[in-house]
Amino acid sequence: MDTEPNAEQRARWNGPSGSAWSEYAEHFERGYADFDAAYLAAVGAGADDTVLDVGSGPGALALEIAATACRVVGVDVSVPLVELARRRARAAGRGDAEFVVADAQVDPLPEGPFDVVASHFGSMFFDDPVTAFSALFRVMRPEGRLVLLTWQGPERNPWQVEVLRALHPDREAPIPPTDGPSPFGLSDAVRVRDVLGTAGFVDVDLEDLRAPHWSGADPDDALRFVVTHHAAVLDGYDEATRARALDRLRGLFEAHDTPDGVLFDSATWLVRARRP
Numbered sequence: 001m002d003t004e005p006n007a008e009q010r011a012r013w014n015g016p017s018g019s020a021w022s023e024y025a026e027h028f029e030r031g032y033a034d035f036d037a038a039y040l041a042a043v044g045a046g047a048d049d050t051v052l053d054v055g056s057g058p059g060a061l062a063l064e065i066a067a068t069a070c071r072v073v074g075v076d077v078s079v080p081l082v083e084l085a086r087r088r089a090r091a092a093g094r095g096d097a098e099f100v101v102a103d104a105q106v107d108p109l110p111e112g113p114f115d116v117v118a119s120h121f122g123s124m125f126f127d128d129p130v131t132a133f134s135a136l137f138r139v140m141r142p143e144g145r146l147v148l149l150t151w152q153g154p155e156r157n158p159w160q161v162e163v164l165r166a167l168h169p170d171r172e173a174p175i176p177p178t179d180g181p182s183p184f185g186l187s188d189a190v191r192v193r194d195v196l197g198t199a200g201f202v203d204v205d206l207e208d209l210r211a212p213h214w215s216g217a218d219p220d221d222a223l224r225f226v227v228t229h230h231a232a233v234l235d236g237y238d239e240a241t242r243a244r245a246l247d248r249l250r251g252l253f254e255a256h257d258t259p260d261g262v263l264f265d266s267a268t269w270l271v272r273a274r275r276p
């Protein structure tokens with residue numbers, strides 16, 4: 001068994017999830033776009049601020065921050081997503097935004113000190129979150145700010161859970177855990193306070209944000225996206241099971257179809273904390 005820290009997430013983000021996010025970056029970004037204004041306001045990067053974006057992925061939010069900050073560095077464990085972020089930076093004329101391949105828990109981090117460490121859905125995947133946030137703490141200046149956007153729990157995010165249930169017609173859906181590396185890895189408010197407090201942060205605050213999650217322009221679009229993103233699950237089914245899963249998904253997306261696209265409820269935590 002591979003016991004390297006974050007081995008599974010590194011493989012995932014340099015494999016199937018890295019490919020899906022590269023191909024569908026704009027779809028993912030539109031999905032959660034209603035949270036972005038609150039996140040960017042909390043980051044509040046001014047002209048003198050240096051910002052480290054953790055798990056920067058395809059880089060859209062880092063590039064938004066780069067428009068107002070003095071220096072932005074994105075770190076991400078995914079080679080394809082860092083390459084995409086660099087291409088997007090050049091295309092946007094923001095070649096000064098830096099994107100570095102690094103595991104924020106394990107590898108040396110870019111040299112700080114940073115005024116703000118921010119992460120937009122990129123900080124929930126650590127095997128050992130205390131070690132990771134302690135490392136992030138060390139590259140911040142005293143009085144530096146930590147701003148995280150993370151998903152709340154499965155029960156408040158049917159956009160993900162109902163899709164997984166529809167996708168698994170014959171067994172219990174594998175809902176990602178709330179106490180390990182996963183999209184829900186920082187969904188438990190008690191765990192978030194515990195992890196950040198142990199890493200040295202103070203004034204930890206979690207703001208409850210709710211917004212519709214856009215899952216596609218229409219049911220066909222939503223289905224196409226899920227079929228790509230969960231190809232491995234569907235490819236493992238026999239023909240009849242695959243047809244049933246696709247029927248269930250179509251029915252789900254039709255039930256959530258609106259004039260503004262396929263919409264589900266979703267909930268995040270906007271987490272703020274401070275290095276004393």
Ligand SMILES: C[S@@+](CC[C@H](N)C(=O)[O-])C[C@H]1O[C@@H](n2cnc3c(N)ncnc32)[C@H](O)[C@@H]1O
Nearest residue numbers: 013055056057076077078103104120121122125
């Ligand atoms: C859900 S995506 C979010 C990407 C981007 N921030 C966004 O919102 O569009 C999570 C990102 O975290 C990155 N990631 C996961 N584990 C990481 C780690 N240990 N160190 C750095 N990045 C990591 C993944 O490669 C992926 O790009």
